[in-house]
Amino acid sequence: AQSVTQLGSHVSVSEGALVLLRCNYSSSVPPYLFWYVQYPNQGLQLLLKYTSAATLVKGINGFEAEFKKSETSFHLTKPSAHMSDAAEYFCAVSGPQGGSEKLVFGKGTKLTVNP
């Protein structure tokens, strides 16, 4: 069974500082991996996805994530935080080779950006 662990339910950074949100997954098959962002009382918006092409994936709003198979990780980073990045972030995994079209989500990390 696939699972996702997001380390840290709350992360706080200063404006202009590096953002690092951690995601580790478990999957018996090569996974597809996703990061989504959710602003209060809204749906989820796709930030980026990994589908077995390049291991470094660039997304919207200056975010990127690196797939590390040896560490079963897919951490999300942004070099310089902006106030508008304050939101909740979800990592998700699916397993295309296993025929599963379901996503399994982590519990989310709420990012606070301090001025």
Place this chain on the structure above:
Amino acid sequence: DGGITQSPKYLFRKEGQNVTLSCEQNLNHDAMYWYRQDPGQGLRLIYYSQIVNDFQKGDIAEGYSVSREKKESFPLTVTSAQKNPTAFYLCASSIRLGEQYFGPGTRLTVT
């Protein structure tokens, strides 16, 4: 504009009443999904459908029902059997094996 619509945004019901949440998409996606979101618990899958007239239970299907009579529509009924129905409900759709696109959500409050 293509997208997913959910209505209403806020919904209030009395305990013991069934309530139906609407989800419509014009993205021509085959697959549609319903999730429940509670604070600190992430998203949990209720039901999903990969094709018209077919759907499967997710991880927390008890107390919920769905139908998929049209490709564009995937309504969710929260029945009186659902013990704790107050939550934020999200609908999503996807092409086969693709990323999921989400609607804006419906916040259901049952008192």
